[in-house]
Amino acid sequence: MTQLLWLRSDLRTSDNTALAAAMACGPTVALYLVTPGQWLAHDDAPCKVDFWLRNLAELSTRLGALNVPLLIREVDDWQAVPDALLKVCREQGVQRLHYNDEYGVNEQRRDQAVTTHLEAAGISVRGHLDQLLFTPGSVQTQSGSYFKVFSQFRKACLAHLSVSLPACEPVPAAQAPLGITSDPIPTTVTGFPRPTDYLRALWPAGEAFAQRRLAAFVEDDLNEYHQRRDLPAEPGTSQLSAYLAAGVISIRQCLHAALGYNQGELDSGSTGVTTWINELLWREFYKHILVGYPRVSMYRAFRPETEALPWRRAPYELEAWQQGRTGFPIIDAAMRQMQETGWMHNRLRMVVAMFLSKNLLIDWREGERWFMRYLIDGDLAANNGGWQWSASTGTDSVPYFRLFNPISQSQRFDPDGQFLRRWLPELQHLSRRDVHNPSAHRSLFGVTEYPAPIVDLGASRARALEAFRNLPDAQA
Template sequence: MQLFWLRTDLRLHDNTALSAAARSGPTVAVFLLSPGQWLAHDDAPCKVDFWLRNLRELGQALATLNIPLLIRQADTWDQAPTVLLELCQSLGVDAVHVNEEYGVHETRRDRAVAKAVEARDIDFHSHLDQLFFRPGSVLTRTGGYFQVFSQFRKVCYSRLHGALPALVTPPAPQAPLPVKSDPVPDTLDGFAPAPQALSNLWPAGENEARRRLESFADQQIDYYQSERDFPAKPGTSQLSPYLAAGVVSPRQCLHAALQSNLGEFDSGNVGAVTWINELLWREFYKHILVGYPRVSRHRAFRPETEAVAWRHAPRDLEAWQQGRTGLPIIDAAMRQLLETGWMHNRLRMVVAMFLTKNLLIDWREGERFFMRHLIDGDLAANNGGWQWSSSTGTDSAPYFRIFNPISQSQKFDSEGLFIKHWLPELAGLNKKDVHNPAALGGLFGVAGYPQPIVDLASSRERALAAFKSLPSRPESGGAHE
């Protein structure tokens, strides 16, 4: 008997561990409910709801192959070895199959489970699945992990040209087993169910993920490079929740992009090339997680930036969290996050720079808030993005590069369509005034909308001073965008 331990790989197709288990013998799948661990990791209620909805869909798909789906409780991951060993012994399992996950807690959990089952002569097989390359296999000439994305990408391109990772064939139906599947719970303590409107935005299931991928590759990828920065346009793939939960694989995404671009990685359609770069950014941040474990422990990638004199400003933080800063593009983006569990990527950078530079609030506050609300929350990508924006991370924006939210708004939402959708109180303003209602003057500004909580020019100077005072810093210069 083979045991396939499901984690963030909730799909039937192109699933390395599932297919390997099924090739080796009769297979049973198991998923561990770990609400205590998920709370400790700040996983959002909408994300856990999305996992459970996808798990139900996957359970039905596995049933067509006669693969039972079992649900077990391990409130925290330190309980996983005991729970899984007990299951293995009750079923007479010969081998456990998993797809590799990354991060210090994930690695510690998997080592503990492997040690527990191997002590009872049960094999533990860990498969490369959610990355193109195993961390530690893409290194600099001196044997270290890359810290600059462009150099990492160059090596990845070279390797992919030489050997494109193949899609894994899904398992064939197996003979029925005398094991009954368990029901997947609708809710878990500590995680409120997602509102129906949010569930409707993000339908569960592998068929939906593949439909979105095919639709994007067929109709939108050509325009990705030119339209991805405009939040009012449908310029992005909207696949990130499905990638984060493993409902679709990076290999499937890569193959779809290459098929639309006649097999080219770095030439041909610029939209496809740009989107493949985004897949490699995702890969890059996973490698950073392994190569530099401190980023898994809420530490800055660049140690000298731990000395930044971040402000303790709970009122400013709360205004940012609630979308009432008085800067329309910031508030619209934050309201999009609160209502949909997702935020447009350009705006993730804009709101992150505003928090860490203009408000000079610790990036960890923003990272935590995002994780608690994102349906696509992923430690590597979220940490990487926040550390990039706050100039504390690998290959990050120079500290003097500070997005001006008003000019960003004018450039990427010139008609104010995104702002007016999320801030209906500003719907009556023209496309010039909607970006900065405070400039209209008057004692109270626009009725129902707050005055800016910070002056952009002076707060920018404050951020520059805070970073310039660090013991080691890059050469100054740069732009005010």
């Protein structure tokens, strides 16, 4: 029976659950659907789409070595996907479709529509667990519900993993040639301009590179990860998020690499390792939240009472935040980093998100959308989870009365101002003390080209606290 592998966010041949299952069942053809209208609707960044295409080109070569042809078809959005898949199945004599599960509401509705359409035509459909360590719903509270608190979810996951670790699937053996020519991979897609050469060079494509980056991180940086991960001027993080989001590397490969370094220990041994495993489990947690509480992938707050927050409509302040012109160096440097590199340091994602949602009291959804439009690692679950955590509207979120002060955050995590000067050259001449708060020295040091702060931190903090206190369940 001919098998069709529908590739989505799983652009690799090693440890690809659906690929291994398809090739074990019979001769396999792979398919990737280009859906520019859907990508625009989901605010996918041009640099992310370019990254997908570059990884598809690398994947096509690897699939070719397995004699698996890669077909490319374009439809505008997911409404057209069931018919497009059925057409390919009929053209190739396919009797079974395989794909790796995805978890947003739109993704699940799309996959259900595909299953209904193909099974009505006599073609079987099989979804596979690949993005996650655990199937959503398999890690639950004692009352049988999805976890809402990360620490409890983490404890349950570690208990499961201590009993049984999910294995990594090897690259399948090559199949007999099928006599089908792979399609050329598009280099651009309408509506998504090509990123700069500088940005593209930061993110080389292909699973071979992703594996090298993982190995180098484990060897050189993992042991000190807990100490260096909050320092934006240092390369203390794995820089693997874009590869995980596109499925160029798997969560299982990351976990096994960490455990290999830590002599098999999940929750002891190297503090750097256990801290990084926690970050992998945060990623897992937010994807489970998508399934257990689907409203979060429909632009709704996890905590319904926070929908009553009096968000401000402040277009000037929103634009200043977007363009890195708030007058607070750590905010502006982080926003400029994202626009130029397609990535932002995780500590800074929290700082800029809290500044927008609390100091400016602008709806967190504005920030969530803006991030997706620029991040090469944009991922619905992680992005939404991070924004709602920072805005105190989400599951396990930071208490509403906790606000990161952007000046003290800058002083603490970039004490010498190295990161600030990298992205704000107009502040290069300031001392390590003054660079964090140039507004206090505007006339003395002549930093007139850098904007004054757009908000008073004390007054804006009081405004945010008042807004949250007035919610019905603010004290709960």
